[in-house]
Structure formats: C-alpha cells, structure tokens
Amino acid sequence: MALHLNLLHEEILEHRQRQRDPLKIGIMVLVSFGVLMFLYYMWNAYRTLEIKGRLSVVERDWAKVEPTVTAAQKRSTELSNIIKTTRVLDEYVDNRFFWGPFLQKVALCIAPNTQLTSIDGSVLEDNKGIAVSIEGVAAGREPRAAAEDLRQMLTEQLAQSYGDVKVEFKALEDLDTIVNVSGTNLAMARYTLTVGFNPSPAAKTAAASPSPRPTRGPKQ
C-alpha cells in the first residue's frame, strides 16, 4: 500500500470549515425562504389586485342600479302598506252594521194596534253583536197578546237576516188607559223589549257563496 502524505491538511480543513459555516448556510436558507415568500406574496398581491378590480366592477354596476332598486324597494313598501291598509279599511266597511235594513224590519212588524215610543240601539264593543231596546204600547182586547205578537214578529223578521236573534220582554204591564181604535174601546199595555242579535247571518246563510259588497237600504 502506497503512503499518502497530505501536506495541505490544515488548509483543506479550513476550506471545509468555511464551506460548512452555519451563518453562511443560515443566510443562504434565509435568502431562499425570503425569495419563496416574496414570490408567494406577489402571487397573493396579484390575486388581491384582481379581486379589487372585480369589486370595482361590481360596485360600478351596483351604483348604476342602486337608485332604481332603492326606488323599487320604497315603492314596494308603500304598495304593501297601501294593500294592508285598504284590506283593513275594507274589513271595517264590510263589518259595519247597517241600521237602515233593521229599521225597515222593525217598521214591517208594527201592526196598527201597536205603537213604538222609543228605539235605543247600539253596536256592542268589537262588533260582538247588536243590542236594542224597544219601548211602546199595544192596544187590543188582549193587549199583552198584541205585544207578544209584535215580539214574535220581530223574532221572525230579524232571524231572516241576522244570527242568534233574541227578543225578550224586559217589561210588560197593563195600563189603565182605554184607547179608541176604529170606534172600539181597547185596553192598553206598555212593553219594553230587549232585542239582541248577531249582525252576521245564521250559519246556513253564511255557508252560501260570497256575494259582491252589498248596498243595503230600505226597500222603496
């Protein structure tokens, strides 16, 4: 085996140590990472700029249509409010109680031997019904029977148009007064009737098909 003498041992070792210098290697690694990160940053910056461009396009488009859309939204809200208000007003109009037909029905029930002295009626709170008080006098051989006839007639007439009709005597008393009707002297009775009913018709009538908004009034 040949003998090999390395006379530059120290120089070579020094060269190797310079090559393996951790600071140098670290700086190289840092620079490499720095370059990679810079490239990544640039890629991201490019994407961001692209998004910014798209955003400005969308904003331009929106700025063009915004006044129209805002006006349309405002108009929609206004129209919705009008529709709702009109619906509530229509309900109010439809749910009113019409006194004209009621007065007509009362007039139809009055026989020549009965007379009304007062009618006091009112619509109960929240349209829960109608309450009427009718006072009058009846004349006849049996004045109480005449008053009863009126009560029955009222019940019959009102039941044709209204629901839950109740006509009851609150008071019925004979009077000492004698009245002359068509040449005949007749006894008299004073009565007070309480009438209660629901303005909406009875169930069988309510089941019928809806009709246009009624215009009500006494028949001529």
Next chain:
Amino acid sequence: MSQVHIRKDQIQKIALSTVGFVFLLYVYFNFFLGPLNRSRNTMLTAMKEKQSKLDSSKSEMSKAASLEQQAKTATTRFAAFKALNPEGAPIAWFPPRIKVFFANEQVDKAVARLEGSFGFKQAELADWLRYNWVINIPQADYARLGKAIADLENTEPLLSVTKISIHSLQDQPQFQQVDLVASNIIQKK
C-alpha cells in the same frame, strides 16, 4: 465514520440564524401577508355582499313590477277612500256636510258635533283617526229617517253608526227625535 464537531461559535451562528429566521417569518406574516390577506378577505366579503344585492335587485325590481300590477285595485280603492274626505279639519267640514246630506233627504235641522277622536291600535291604520260624532235630529219622520240613514251608510263607507236613539215626540207622535252616534275614519292630514 467522521463525527461532526460543532464549535461554540458555530452554535452561536446557528442560534443567530434561527432567530433571524423567526424574525423573518414574524415580519412576513404580520406586516406583509397578514394585511394583504385581510384586505383581500374584506374585498371578497364586500364583493359577495354587493353581488348578492345585485342578484336580489333583479328579483326586487320584478317583485315591485308585479306588486304594482296586483296593487292596482288596492291603490284605486285607497285613493277613493282618501278622496272621501276633503282637506282641512274634520270639525270644519263634517257637520255642514251632514246637515246638507239630511236636508237633501228632507230631514231638517240635523246637527253634528264632535265627541272625540282616537287613534287605532292596528299598525295599518297608523295614519288614520276615528272621529266620533253625535248627530242630533230634533224632528224626523220614521220612514224618511230610515231611508236617510240607509243612504248615509251607503254613501259614506267609512262612516259607521254605532248608536241610535229614536224617541217619539210627546205632542207630535208621528214625528221622532233622533240621536245618532257615528264614527268616521279620516286620514290624518
């Protein structure tokens, strides 16, 4: 096998490089990439929002157009309701109108006075007020009165008679004295 001997100065250099690397990462993420990403995310969110607004704007426009069609009847009716009542304070025009109305029905001397006005609980009628009126008719014939009330109810859709009181006159039993309580819905001016 050769063993790697790391000297003290080399360890210091490695440590210095590590610190430099950490510092580089910190600066990069906090001052460069982080703000960039945040700004990009903000722009993306803004863009999505605007885009969704743009997309919904088309449906909003078509909805408004169709609503306009649907609401034709309602708007006409609403305008008619509004037109029922003239401008000005109701106390100024309602009593004369009632007087003229009953006079045209051959029921004279009708006097209307205001009992009060109230707002509505319903949000839909926030712009409307209910006015309660007492209408006094000192002398009326029953048949004419009935017809007049029916005509009033038919010509004034926003007026509702809530109370009625008819009493025959002592000296003239063919005539009646009448008190009506009517409530009228009137838009706030």
